Amino acid sequence: MSFELTQASDLASFLDSAVSPAHVVYEVTRRLRQANFQPLDERSAWSYQPGQRCFVTRGTGSIIAFETGHSPPSESGFLLVGAHTDSPNLRLRPNFDVRAQGHGLLSVEPYGSPLLHTWLDRDLGVAGTLVIAGSGPILFRSLEPIARISSLAIHLNRDVNQQGLKLDAQSHLRPTITLEPAGVERSPLWDSILSDVSKRLARTVELQEILAFDLGLFDEQGTRFVGTGRELLSSGRIDNLASCHAAVTALTSAQSITDATRVVVLYDHEEVGSRSSTGAQSTLLSDVLFRIATAASPLDKEAYARAEAHSLLLSADMAHAIHPNYADKHDEEHRPRLGGGPVLKSNANQSYSTDIGAMAAVENASRAANVTLQKFVSRNDIPCGSTIGPISAARTGIRTADIGSPMLSMHSCREVMAAADISPYIQLVKAWLEMTP
Numbered sequence: 209m210s211f212e213l214t215q216a217s218d219l220a221s222f223l224d225s226a227v228s229p230a231h232v233v234y235e236v237t238r239r240l241r242q243a244n245f246q247p248l249d250e251r252s253a254w255s256y257q258p259g260q261r262c263f264v265t266r267g268t269g270s271i272i273a274f275e276t277g278h279s280p281p282s283e284s285g286f287l288l289v290g291a292h293t294d295s296p297n298l299r300l301r302p303n304f305d306v307r308a309q310g311h312g313l314l315s316v317e318p319y320g321s322p323l324l325h326t327w328l329d330r331d332l333g334v335a336g337t338l339v340i341a342g343s344g345p346i347l348f349r350s351l352e353p354i355a356r357i358s359s360l361a362i363h364l365n366r367d368v369n370q371q372g373l374k375l376d377a378q379s380h381l382r383p384t385i386t387l388e389p390a391g392v393e394r395s396p397l398w399d400s401i402l403s404d405v406s407k408r409l410a411r412t413v414e415l416q417e418i419l420a421f422d423l424g425l426f427d428e429q430g431t432r433f434v435g436t437g438r439e440l441l442s443s444g445r446i447d448n449l450a451s452c453h454a455a456v457t458a459l460t461s462a463q464s465i466t467d468a469t470r471v472v473v474l475y476d477h478e479e480v481g482s483r484s485s486t487g488a489q490s491t492l493l494s495d496v497l498f499r500i501a502t503a504a505s506p507l508d509k510e511a512y513a514r515a516e517a518h519s520l521l522l523s524a525d526m527a528h529a530i531h532p533n534y535a536d537k538h539d540e541e542h543r544p545r546l547g548g549g550p551v552l553k554s555n556a557n558q559s560y561s562t563d564i565g566a567m568a569a570v571e572n573a574s575r576a577a578n579v580t581l582q583k584f585v586s587r588n589d590i591p592c593g594s595t596i597g598p599i600s601a602a603r604t605g606i607r608t609a610d611i612g613s614p615m616l617s618m619h620s621c622r623e624v625m626a627a628a629d630i631s632p633y634i635q636l637v638k639a640w641l642e643m644t645p
């Protein structure tokens with residue numbers, strides 16, 4: 209198998225295993241451990257050595273991995289890559305058990321901004337985290353498709369193709385999980401969960417032992433390569449797990465350490481504005497960078513500020529490729545195409561954080577990696593999206609550039625990117641981590 213094909217199939221298996229932010233962190237941790245990264249606890253005291261490979265998690269959906277350089281961060285800075293672990297979906301409400309018209313349903317709440325109609329008529333699974341009394345958080349993933357949100361037949365909604373589908377998020381999104389709810393005391397979803405958890409903990413777990421949960425729906429179909437030449441990778445969560453995968457693959461495979469300290473930060477909650485104890489607006493990144501910089505230079509009171517001034521951040525999030533059926537949605541001179549390679553995103557109003565210092569550094573990294581960069585700027589009459597780049601830049605003062613890989617159907621239950629874009633994305637991020645800031 210060629211290098212490119214290996215990386216495409218590796219991303220496919222990453223996507224299939226990472227069905228919730230907590231599953232992303234689990235899979236990233238597994239890969240980091242294989243590459244000799246050691247866990248660090250935020251509650252412990254940290255020490256510093258050059259060439260140290262460590263990772264820190266906060267909450268269930270955010271993780272930072274780093275590899276210290278030859279010289280302390282106050283002298284050579286941090287080379288950072290940031291991405292996010294969360295994707296829009298439908299999350300279960302605390303009292304999710306609902307019955308109507310002989311159906312056992314789930315009460316759900318949209319997380320972020322999903323394209324709601326794409327969740328209809330799919331075979332869905334349930335995944336996320338549970339906290340059980342006496343144990344830490346535990347991952348759950350249904351092994352079968354157990355839920356389905358059925359669309360209304362056209363015979364009962366005659367104008368739908370002319371008027372467009374209008375969905376009421378409160379009443380039209382409840383998935384059916386059973387047709388036999390009558391006389392059943394609790395949702396059969398609890399039976400699946402309790403039987404799974406009991407097996408894994410090797411004891412009988414009762415419902416009252418579940419103290420908390422964060423569960424959501426995912427598309428059970430999994431990743432497929434589509435097209436006559438299998439050019440397209442179709443999957444849920446490509447935004448932004450393709451970037452998490454590129455960052456972790458680049459960090460674990462980058463050439464032997466240089467002077468700078470390499471950092472990968474993967475945040476939860478980007479899709480809902482990053483305002484949480486673990487999102488990009490939190491202290492997570494600045495806390496970790498401060499602790500590395502001061503552990504490396506304990507006598508230097510300016511170590512952290514000096515380290516920040518040396519540093520560069522690459523904010524990696526997916527980019528809008530030109531859509532063949534909606535070509536007028538892009539500015540004519542800025543039309544990244546699927547298969548055309550990574551995209552540098554900029555916005556004069558700082559919805560993307562790309563400043564000229566970091567822009568030049570991305571250009572250098574792309575030349576070192578022999579990867580062509582495409583450019584994206586949104587149309588003046590279509591508001592620009594945003595990402596963790598501007599938030600992290602504002603919180604840390606670190607020069608930042610926003611990049612991504614081109615994709616279509618962003619925020620759909622099933623998104624798509626070109627298989628040919630996977631390897632160049634990883635190569636660019638790797639070249640970034642290998643440069644001198």
Ligand SMILES: [Zn+2]
Nearest residue numbers: 447448525526
């Ligand atoms: Zn994103």
